[in-house]
Amino acid sequence: MDEMIRKKFYIWRLANFLRSHSMQMCVGELAEHLNRNSFLTSYGEEYKGGRGTFKLVQQTWKFVNNELGLGDEAKNIAEAYPSEDGTFAYDK
Numbered sequence: 001m002d003e004m005i006r007k008k009f010y011i012w013r014l015a016n017f018l019r020s021h022s023m024q025m026c027v028g029e030l031a032e033h034l035n036r037n038s039f040l041t042s043y044g045e046e047y048k049g050g051r052g053t054f055k056l057v058q059q060t061w062k063f064v065n066n067e068l069g070l071g072d073e074a075k076n077i078a079e080a081y082p083s084e085d086g087t088f089a090y091d092k
Helices: 003-020 026-034 052-069 071-080
Strands: none
Touching: 003 026, 003 052, 003 071, 026 052, 052 071
């Protein structure tokens, strides 16, 4: 499986788990989680919880919503990963 698709599926499944338990993980925590589980950026670097991690959440949302047509699943992604201040990191 392509590494980017693998990351998207991982983030998607994690979002579904989080939302099924009424939980969230801020984008900074998501970056730490990705690093701990050996996911790297396309440059081979660890995630830092900044723009690249936000973009990955956005790309995952677009993949699930636009390419797969799964709006409810995409909503879980948008709601699972808020910014540090509690606002959604990515929303449609």
